Amino acid sequence: MCSRVLYVGDDGLVVTGRSMDWMIPTRSNIWALPAGLTRDGAAAVNSFSWTSAHGSLVTTMYDGVTIDGVNDAGLGANALYLSAAQYPERDVATPGLSVAAWTQYALDLFGSVAEAVDGLSAPPYELVSPVLPGGHAATGHLALSDATGDSAIFEYLDGALVVHHGADFTVMTNDPTYDQQLALCSYWDEVGGHAMLPGTERPADRFVRAQYYLDGSTPTGDAARGLAEVFAIVRNVSVPMIQSTAAKPNVAPTLWRTAIDHRSLTYYWESTSQPNVFWMELANVDLAPGAPARRLEAEEGPTRAGEVSDDFVPSEPFTYLPEVAS
Numbered sequence: 001m002c003s004r005v006l007y008v009g010d011d012g013l014v015v016t017g018r019s020m021d022w023m024i025p026t027r028s029n030i031w032a033l034p035a036g037l038t039r040d041g042a043a044a045v046n047s048f049s050w051t052s053a054h055g056s057l058v059t060t061m062y063d064g065v066t067i068d069g070v071n072d073a074g075l076g077a078n079a080l081y082l083s084a085a086q087y088p089e090r091d092v093a094t095p096g097l098s099v100a101a102w103t104q105y106a107l108d109l110f111g112s113v114a115e116a117v118d119g120l121s122a123p124p125y126e127l128v129s130p131v132l133p134g135g136h137a138a139t140g141h142l143a144l145s146d147a148t149g150d151s152a153i154f155e156y157l158d159g160a161l162v163v164h165h166g167a168d169f170t171v172m173t174n175d176p177t178y179d180q181q182l183a184l185c186s187y188w189d190e191v192g193g194h195a196m197l198p199g200t201e202r203p204a205d206r207f208v209r210a211q212y213y214l215d216g217s218t219p220t221g222d223a224a225r226g227l228a229e230v231f232a233i234v235r236n237v238s239v240p241m242i243q244s245t246a247a248k249p250n251v252a253p254t255l256w257r258t259a260i261d262h263r264s265l266t267y268y269w270e271s272t273s274q275p276n277v278f279w280m281e282l283a284n285v286d287l288a289p290g291a292p293a294r295r296l297e298a299e300e301g302p303t304r305a306g307e308v309s310d311d312f313v314p315s316e317p318f319t320y321l322p323e324v325a326s
Contacts, residue, residue: 001252002080003206003237005214006170007230008149011221014262016145017230018068018078019238021252024134026061028256028299030269030280032312033058035072036289039108041125042320043096048125052108055287057267057280059258059298062133064321066104068258070267072287073111074147076260079103081174085139087127088159097125099138100320106144113150117165120154127156130321138321143172147262153178171211173237174203181207188212201251206237223261227268230259231277238272256299269298276305284309293317 001021008014020026035055041048058069070076079102090096097105105125110116130138141155153164153172164178173181181204188196188208197212198205210233217229238254259268265282284307285294294312304311 001174001203003203003210003234004078004080004143004172005210005230005233006145006149006151007214007217007226008167009220009226012147012263013221013223013226014145014147014149015226015230015259016076016078016262017234017257017259018080019234019254019257020059020067021239021254022061023136023252026067026255026299027063028059028061028067029063029301030267030296030298031058031060031315031318032285032287032294032296033104033317034287034289034291034293037108037293037317039101039104040319041095041097041101042130042322043098043128044323045092046095048095048097050105050108054108054111055291056104056107057282057285058104058107059256059269060318062321063318065100065132065138066107066320069103069107070260070262070265070282071107071111072265072282074262074265075107075110075112075116076145076262077103077106078143078172079140080143080172082139082141082155082177083137083175084177085141085156086158087129087156090126090128094126095124096128096323097123098130098320098323099127099140100130102127103142104320106142112148113144113146113152113165116144117152117163121161121163128323131324132321141172141178145260145262170214171207173207173210176204184208185211201239201242203251210234210237223264227259227261231257231270234259241272271299274303276303278304278306278308280309281307285312
């Protein structure tokens with residue numbers, strides 16, 4: 001489920017795109033969250049807390065999970081499903097942070113990928129797991145990108161954090177783990193190129209296709225062209241409205257897609273069940289300390305098109321899905 005690509009063009013144009021694939025509707029909405037908000041990590045015992053240093057535009061699942069977004073410094077974040085993720089065994093002496101809030105924590109505290117790598121590599125919390133609606137485990141990995149084209153992938157494997165940091169890490173899908181995805185992509189590079197691209201909805205096949213088309217994309221400084229390149233790749237690796245099965249938990253329909261223009265600080269959103277792309281320029285959204293949190297209905301909202309920053313409605317900030325204590 002889900003695919004992410006990072007496009008670096010000319011004249012400072014950097015665009016991150018992703019698809020959101022899931023077995024059931026995510027009831028996703030977009031939130032404008034100002035700096036200065038106090039957060040709670042939703043752990044059952046000794047919950048971690050912090051105050052946001054950056055404002056952000058984020059997409060939620062069930063208004064309880066931050067799954068995607070960009071902050072006012074141009075840091076973008078995309079969380080994707082990873083069944084192989086395994087978080088450390090809980091030690092309640094260390095404050096706990098729900099995985100549902102992990103993406104938000106990165107957007108709240110850091111202005112660049114390099115800052116995030118430093119901060120997330122020795123975190124002041126332990127990640128804890130909630131359960132998503134439908135009984136699905138909240139296990140995932142996190143991709144960060146910024147206006148310089150820097151990139152990092154964060155995975156918890158066998159209880160330890162693994163970080164892939166560098167501008168070359170431009171594509172991410174789901175299982176297998178990221179090092180294995182890179183190895184599979186190298187294999188396909190050797191055996192075939194275009195005539196041999198794998199074509200299924202499996203995450204490993206999506207990874208190879210996304211990397212191939214990204215490598216073949218045209219560098220440009222024109223935002224409209226760069227966005228078109230990114231959306232074309234993300235649509236190519238999207239999944240039709242097929243029925244999900246327990247036997248293939250990493251294959252699910254694409255529900256929506258986003259793109260972040262890091263240069264102009266614009267956040268684009270596209271539902272697969274509606275005909276238009278709409279967007280929000282962060283310059284048009286008040287994210288300063290003291291501003292109200294605001295919410296925009298997205299996945300189940302009305303059809304939208306164009307710049308929609310004026311459509312946000314003041315709302316009490318959401319809380320994160322809590323840890324399921326053992």
